[in-house]
Amino acid sequence: MxxxxxxxxxxxxxxxxxxxxxxxxxxxxxxxxxxxxxxxxxxxxxxxxxxxxxxxxxxxxxxxxQANEGFGRELRESAALAAPGADLASALARLMGEWIGGERTGVELEYELYLAALRRPALRPVAAEWTAAVTETLARHTDLVTARALVALMDGICLQALLTGAEYDEAYARDMLGRLLVARSETAADR
Known part of the structure; x- marks a missing residue:
């Protein structure tokens, strides 16, 4: 044998x-x-x-x-977000700029896989895990509802830049994120 x-x-x-x-x-x-x-x-x-x-x-x-690790890791490890009294809108706008302004192929790949969940149900739990993880990270700096809104806004800004080929506008992102955070503060103050 x-x-x-x-x-x-x-x-x-x-x-x-x-x-x-x-x-x-x-x-x-x-x-x-x-x-x-x-x-x-x-x-x-x-x-x-x-x-x-x-x-x-x-x-x-x-x-x-594996692709989802990129931006989530940047958020978790951000010194700007960890600083007490950090300007959340500015820190997030800068992080988004570094992420989307870096190696764009990787960002496009992350979104292609993320959006594939629309047609591939097996991917939906992973896409939801990413959203939940980023939301959880941001909820440490604000409330859960506002964190979810921030994630949606950041996704929208990034997708618009990717889909239109436009340059990422950090000032615009900072302004929009700031408006959302101010609205949250005003709502909390009215209670």
């Missing part, structure tokens, strides 16, 4: 597959994603992609979770 071929242990293979999926979606869009294109990009056998991710939705869930 021939000796069984030893299986090569590759603990980083799953991560390489997720990274490859992000590169494929970044270059070709979600329509260009397949187990075959990811396997080729990751330089792994096709069976490896299906072993780690039985469906493309499973692979997209892992990719979306």
């Amino acid at each position: 021939a000796a069984a071929r030893a299986r090569r242990h590759d603990p980083e293979r799953r991560q390489r597959i997720v990274d490859a999926a992000l590169r494929v979606v970044g270059a070709r869009g979600i329509a260009g994603l397949s187990h075959r294109t990811v396997a080729a990009e990751a330089d792994v056998p096709l069976g490896s992609t299906t072993y780690h991710f039985a469906s493309l939705d499973e692979l997209l869930v892992a990719a979306l979770r």
